[in-house]
Amino acid sequence: MLSSTTTKGLLLIGDGMGDRAVPALGGKTPLEAANTPIMDRCAAEGESGHMDPIAPGIRAGSDTAHLAMLGYDPYQVYPGRGPFECFGIGMEVQPGDLAFRFNFATVDENFTVLDRRAGRITKGTDRLAAAIDGMQVQDVLILAKESVAHRGGMVMRGPGLHTKISEADPHAEGLKVLEVQALSPEAEKTALVCNEVIRRSYDILNDHPINRERVAQSLPPANILLPRGAGFAPNLGLFSDRYGITGACIVEVGLVKGIGRYIGMDVIDVIGSTANVETDTVAIGNAVIEALGRHPFVLCNVKGPDVAGHDCNPQGKIRIIEKIDAMLGQILDGVENLTVAVTGDHCTPVTFGDHTGEPVPILFHGPTVRPDGVQSFGERAATLGSVHRIQGKDVMNIMTSYMGTAEKFGA
């Protein structure tokens, strides 16, 4: 009778927010040490527990963790780094595209590699990639786009492609670029296209104005493109088909933006979002409020805790967690009838400086959530919560059940 009642939903991710006991914080974690009155109130009014992004002990990346939390099994759909690199830099990848990462490198006229990273070039790669972008080899369209420094993403779109090819990069300077070989008979066309792209990239790039200028400045020219990490873009379907609601993505991780765009979410960029601890969480909060006016669901990721974790910076991690807490208060004040889940996509302990495999604390809060008696939000407080220990793949199902938008399975 009341089953048509639904709420809005916000999945709020502090990237890398989970942590270990930090001696400099008296054995607390940054989340435990931070002053987080809003999250604590949400925990007191809601339920909490632990969440393994992928599975217990698995050191998740942000990409695989977000895939899991959006309901995809990363072991099934994660096709290697190529497609996700291309998603991350905003390329319009389509299911079935064969996607690569590539390096700009420096070769001499005999294709001997002089510098595998073209002097770690930082400027002009947008114009170099644009000179390759749109190349046609046989019936295969080549798309290319720069990433950070000497890196980029390349997409092959056309029939008869395959992933099983050998590498072009000899992985050492002074050696010649390797002829890409088909590692299975179906990959012969792909190897041929790859070799043609590499050869023609030299013809196009070696004399490019950006490289003429670099040579004039005694910098190694970025005069060849060396692709690797070939993987087919997976068929993930649409978020709206999977959950029956539309969703927006307000996230500070390029890879996650790419995933959101790929599954048809409304990816919203925020001015002032800097993906570090200095980011403008007020602006992000306003964007979330605004997006929840147009969509039943928003995925919001604030990158700062992960940055501070990689930097082994407990105080920075505390500061950005406190900013996220204030932002959550702002959103709760600005949106009525909201179900919120607050968690991280993995731990990035400030004592370790990289992702680790512990579960992260998670809380669910909203008008339909039954309070479990836990009074604050943190790694240890969550131990006694009624969520116990769930996995990333469970998060959206729990969210949409609380939101009242989930389909019943069975009669």
Added chain:
Amino acid sequence: MLSSTTTKGLLLIGDGMGDRAVPALGGKTPLEAANTPIMDRCAAEGESGHMDPIAPGIRAGSDTAHLAMLGYDPYQVYPGRGPFECFGIGMEVQPGDLAFRFNFATVDENFTVLDRRAGRITKGTDRLAAAIDGMQVQDVLILAKESVAHRGGMVMRGPGLHTKISEADPHAEGLKVLEVQALSPEAEKTALVCNEVIRRSYDILNDHPINRERVAQSLPPANILLPRGAGFAPNLGLFSDRYGITGACIVEVGLVKGIGRYIGMDVIDVIGSTANVETDTVAIGNAVIEALGRHPFVLCNVKGPDVAGHDCNPQGKIRIIEKIDAMLGQILDGVENLTVAVTGDHCTPVTFGDHTGEPVPILFHGPTVRPDGVQSFGERAATLGSVHRIQGKDVMNIMTSYMGTAEKFGA
């Protein structure tokens, strides 16, 4: 930044250590009733919870439980008893071998079974098995080795073999040995080889000096070999390929030694290790310390708690658990920078006398483990720990994440 920090790792299994409430112990379990100051300190400094070796409620064997804890899905890789019997008695099984268990039995000259267990023969089976070992049937090599009493393991190595064959054992005395039948067309060669092995085993064994002596003593001769439980040895790969580190096995269960050897672990035998409650845990502890000097990881299994469980002997179980506790103290004193997991491979309640399906308590302790507030180690104390309820397959992933040796999945 600090991510290159790693620790050594020890997975310490009290075989069958988990238990139920024992009336004779005032309702405590043997682990709860035992004086275990070291495990209690490790729990207080670490985290604990419950672990289902395979899945909730599943009554695990030591073989399937250790497979799961080493990261293999026993439902995928456990090929029946044949291969694991052969592992357990130290046969050099190779992936792809077709492996069997067998009984030595007694037949008359018409192959009528007079005793399916050859009078439960205890002596001389090594010489009888050796008389079969190395037999060649067509292009198939036959390996045979004795196990306890009338039992043994047999391996067929050659092309074109298959598991789908009927049994030779008529499962009743007074009936003739059955002709082994192919249960699918691909198994015709295997059935033929089996029948040939059975026939020739009679020719070889009936007149064997061991059997001439038995007949002289009015004992039934072990004059035929009846194989069963055919299964292909699974392709498990190498421990070192799976985890990127080498590992040693110091274990008191033959089957687990066999698994360790099969996946390329360094299987170390310890003088004084007796696989019962009287075992020399000081010698085992010293061997663990020594092995951790050469390997990043050691799996140690002490069999006594399971023996006491099967014997329905609560005091014996308490005694061996206290010896394991002291051994853990010895190891912690002898090895710096160590991550330890302590658990059982299943419950063997002293009130039941066999394996049961409850989860077992587990604790993780080490420099990177976040204490969860639990103050002692035991079935009930573990209920409030931050590990909650994991499965055997999670154990090595959690271990290697804490050790700092696990690979990240994604970016």
